[in-house]
Amino acid sequence: xxxxxxxxxxxxxxxxxxxxxxxxxxxDKEGNITxxxxxxxxxxxxxxIINKGGSVILMSHLGRPDGEPNPKYSLAPVAxxxxxxxxxxxxxxxxxxxxxxxxxxxxxxxxxxxxxxxQNVRYRKEEEKNNEDFSKELASLGDAYVNDAFGTAxxxxxxxxxxxxxxxxxxxxxxxKEVSFIGKALESPERPFVAILGGAKVSDxxxxxxxxxxxxxxxIIGGGMAYTFFKxxxxxxxxxxxxxxxxSLAANLIEKAKEKNVELLLPIDTVxxxxxxxxxxxxxxxxxxxxxxxxxxxxxxxxRELFAKKVKEAKTVIWNGPMGVFEMxxxxxxxxxxxxxxxxxKATTIIGGGDSAAxxxxxxxxxxxxxxxxxxxxxxxxxxxxxxxxxxVLENK
Numbered sequence: 001x002x003x004x005x006x007x008x009x010x011x012x013x014x015x016x017x018x019x020x021x022x023x024x025x026x027x028d029k030e031g032n033i034t035x036x037x038x039x040x041x042x043x044x045x046x047x048x049i050i051n052k053g054g055s056v057i058l059m060s061h062l063g064r065p066d067g068e069p070n071p072k073y074s075l076a077p078v079a080x081x082x083x084x085x086x087x088x089x090x091x092x093x094x095x096x097x098x099x100x101x102x103x104x105x106x107x108x109x110x111x112x113x114x115x116x117x118x119q120n121v122r123y124r125k126e127e128e129k130n131n132e133d134f135s136k137e138l139a140s141l142g143d144a145y146v147n148d149a150f151g152t153a154x155x156x157x158x159x160x161x162x163x164x165x166x167x168x169x170x171x172x173x174x175x176x177k178e179v180s181f182i183g184k185a186l187e188s189p190e191r192p193f194v195a196i197l198g199g200a201k202v203s204d205x206x207x208x209x210x211x212x213x214x215x216x217x218x219x220i221i222g223g224g225m226a227y228t229f230f231k232x233x234x235x236x237x238x239x240x241x242x243x244x245x246x247x248s249l250a251a252n253l254i255e256k257a258k259e260k261n262v263e264l265l266l267p268i269d270t271v272x273x274x275x276x277x278x279x280x281x282x283x284x285x286x287x288x289x290x291x292x293x294x295x296x297x298x299x300x301x302x303x304r305e306l307f308a309k310k311v312k313e314a315k316t317v318i319w320n321g322p323m324g325v326f327e328m329x330x331x332x333x334x335x336x337x338x339x340x341x342x343x344x345x346k347a348t349t350i351i352g353g354g355d356s357a358a359x360x361x362x363x364x365x366x367x368x369x370x371x372x373x374x375x376x377x378x379x380x381x382x383x384x385x386x387x388x389x390x391x392x393v394l395e396n397k
Contacts, residue, residue, distance in 0.1 A: 007146050013052055019056055020145070022374065023075060039078060044172075053112055055114045067122065067126075096123060099140070103141070104141070131158055135162030147175060154381045170394060182318075198319075198335075227240040231244075235287060269285065271299070272285055308337060352376075
């Protein structure tokens with residue numbers, strides 16, 4: 001994936017460039033955008049094309065309109081926000097069939113330096129089926145295609161993959177950044193290379209663990225998934241989150257780490273409570289003696305120190321998944337301490353999207369990380385070593 005053409009390899013002057021972005025942003029009931037980080041992340045590519053004398057036709061999905069026009073999922077508020085960010089008018093094609101007469105007229109009249117945003121591509125059921133006719137309709141609007149939607153690069157849809165068959169193609173700056181940071185970490189990391197995996201379930205991360213165990217020097221496991229590993233070691237886990245059907249897999253992974261000489265670190269102490277509630281009484285116990293009537297909700301103090309020390313020694317760190325129930329302040333300490341350790345680290349620090357990205361943003365450490373991935377599902381699949389169709393289809397240099 002590191003050898004794909006980038007937007008800088010395209011001749012954009014005087015051309016209309018179709019750019020697929022990920023503008024799937026959260027909005028309140030009034031239709032106001034509550035977090036525009038994904039919109040801002042796409043602006044460098046848009047600005048580059050405009051500065052080089054091209055015009056831009058933007059495409060994205062928003063929510064799940066299930067292949068039907070639905071005003072609730074209109075991209076009109078996104079057009080308004082881009083206009084504010086970029087300081088120039090963004091034309092919006094309010095077109096329920098996405099590529100209807102309104103859109104075709106606006107696209108054909110688009111002048112050098114102008115920006116047009118299409119209506120939500122998921123208004124058409126053909127989009128998610130990667131229908132060739134819809135891909136052709138989209139392609140007919142412009143002269144070249146740039147994919148800059150890392151968040152949907154793991155989906156083979158008309159606007160992310162199908163369209164590349166019909167136009168010269170390249171990746172935008174955002175995808176280039178994702179590919180270079182995560183790709184380099186997986187292919188030739190500076191060592192020691194440490195991966196920290198958390199989150200609720202082992203099942204969500206099996207592929208990631210199996211891929212990383214061949215690459216890392218140390219693997220740190222926290223969050224809800226740790227209890228399945230505890231069970232594999234014969235510990236009592238009480239009422240903690242447990243995937244019974246994954247216990248033998250966890251045992252195999254512990255063995256595999258030993259064989260490969262990879263240090264596998266599990267929490268040595270655990271914060272427990274009798275109920276899953278923000279105001280529950282809680283205390284810390286050793287991980288091998290969780291009382292039967294309690295559940296583990298965060299990593300304990302000794303574990304935080306142990307994990308932070310490991311981060312301090314590392315040259316490359318990838319983190320995916322919180323260490324506890326970080327939405328509840330009482331059980332956010334483990335996640336906060338890991339975020340802090342990464343923020344203070346001299347290593348290349350990569351946050352693999354989803355909850356970890358949200359935690360780092362929320363705790364105020366975002367600007368201290370080397371790279372925060374914009375795609376939860378896509379970064380997980382990338383870490384699993386899977387081919388991402390939305391990048392795979394792009395032309396090589």
